[in-house]
Amino acid sequence: MRGIVLPGNQKAHVRDWELEPDLGPNDVQIDIEAAALCRSDMSLYDGDPLVGSGEDEQYIPGHEPAGTITETGSNVDWLELDDRVAVNCFIGCEHCEHCLRGDPMLCPDVEILGFDRHGGDAEQLVTPAVTCHLMPDEMSMATGAVSTDALGNLFSTMRDANVDATDTVGIVGLGPMGLSGVLNADAFGATVLAFELVDERREKGLELGADFGIDPVETDPEAEVDAITDGDGLDTVVECSGSPAGIQMSLDLVRKHGTVVQIGEVHGTDVSIRPSEQLIRKKATYLGSWYFTRDEWPAIASFIVDDIGNDRAEQILSHRYPLEDAAVQEAFRRFDNHETQKVLFTP
Numbered sequence: 001m002r003g004i005v006l007p008g009n010q011k012a013h014v015r016d017w018e019l020e021p022d023l024g025p026n027d028v029q030i031d032i033e034a035a036a037l038c039r040s041d042m043s044l045y046d047g048d049p050l051v052g053s054g055e056d057e058q059y060i061p062g063h064e065p066a067g068t069i070t071e072t073g074s075n076v077d078w079l080e081l082d083d084r085v086a087v088n089c090f091i092g093c094e095h096c097e098h099c100l101r102g103d104p105m106l107c108p109d110v111e112i113l114g115f116d117r118h119g120g121d122a123e124q125l126v127t128p129a130v131t132c133h134l135m136p137d138e139m140s141m142a143t144g145a146v147s148t149d150a151l152g153n154l155f156s157t158m159r160d161a162n163v164d165a166t167d168t169v170g171i172v173g174l175g176p177m178g179l180s181g182v183l184n185a186d187a188f189g190a191t192v193l194a195f196e197l198v199d200e201r202r203e204k205g206l207e208l209g210a211d212f213g214i215d216p217v218e219t220d221p222e223a224e225v226d227a228i229t230d231g232d233g234l235d236t237v238v239e240c241s242g243s244p245a246g247i248q249m250s251l252d253l254v255r256k257h258g259t260v261v262q263i264g265e266v267h268g269t270d271v272s273i274r275p276s277e278q279l280i281r282k283k284a285t286y287l288g289s290w291y292f293t294r295d296e297w298p299a300i301a302s303f304i305v306d307d308i309g310n311d312r313a314e315q316i317l318s319h320r321y322p323l324e325d326a327a328v329q330e331a332f333r334r335f336d337n338h339e340t341q342k343v344l345f346t347p
């Protein structure tokens with residue numbers, strides 16, 4: 001079968017791979033129909049993996065796939081051929097406290113699709129059945145691919161921060177995660193302020209439901225927020241830029257008793273904050289969010305279909321590419337250069 005290979009030198013190719021591992025009793029085999037590109041894939045593209053075991057073995061990348069079941073292991077009686085599934089990228093031990101809670105990403109023995117074993121940027125995938133989330137009929141394969149890492153993660157974030165329709169929510173940085181935040185916060189009924197330097201990205205945020213688009217360099221974001229909130233500040237700020245300036249701004253803009261959620265990855269860089277002014281004197285909360293807990297899937301799936309809407313959800317995707325050498329190279333290059341929003345492969 002065909003699948004992507006990333007040698008780690010900022011090149012991307014398609015080649016033939018063996019379909020591995022062999023289908024075990026608890027596994028399923030999936031025909032991949034959509035697989036989304038993620039910023040964390042760029043760490044493989046650059047040869048400096050953000051997560052994973054760091055072993056030298058080469059794996060097919062891709063941790064945001066969706067597709068159709070073509071084979072089930074002998075123990076799998078709850079999934080059937082032709083079931084449409086989005087795949088959770090975390091494979092845990094299934095018996096530690098974190099796995100039992102539905103948070104396999106916190107398992108000490110976690111494996112991540114596309115980092116520690118073959119991922120979904122390929123024609124087929126063999127994965128434990130427990131990683132499969134059944135998709136409602138109204139959810140397209142494209143939306144399925146962005147329903148986990150992007151939309152599902154940000155849904156979970158809104159819940160963690162207790163966002164509701166009375167809240168004013170800031171989203172800092174409008175890449176795919178930020179746009180997922182805009183879609184979710186808007187569908188939770190919140191007033192949404194989108195902070196982004198790049199004009200086109202700010203426009204996209206407004207299109208997808210942000211009530212205000214604010215350029216944090218050309219304007220004074222604190223003055224803008226004061227004007228909109230009568231000087232209170234933001235109930236929740238979701239930091240999706242991962243930049244030290246974005247983090248500082250998020251902590252400055254949150255109101256007393258408010259919450260800042262960190263989504264943007266800051267890998268290998270120390271960021272200084274001012275805890276007294278930014279947290280203690282505001283009794284504010286600063287928390288990290290990584291993916292969603294498995295039991296949230298039914299709520300995520302129905303929220304995407306009923307509240308965000310499948311067509312709107314698909315709009316965080318700006319480019320689609322077939323699984324062909326030249327197309328894949330272009331996809332990675334343009335995504336790396338921040339010329340795209342979410343990118344989808346359609347094997």
Ligand SMILES: [Zn+2]
Binds near residue numbers: 039040063
């Ligand atoms: Zn990802």
Ligand SMILES: [Zn+2]
Binds near residue numbers: 092094095096097100
């Ligand atoms: Zn575990």
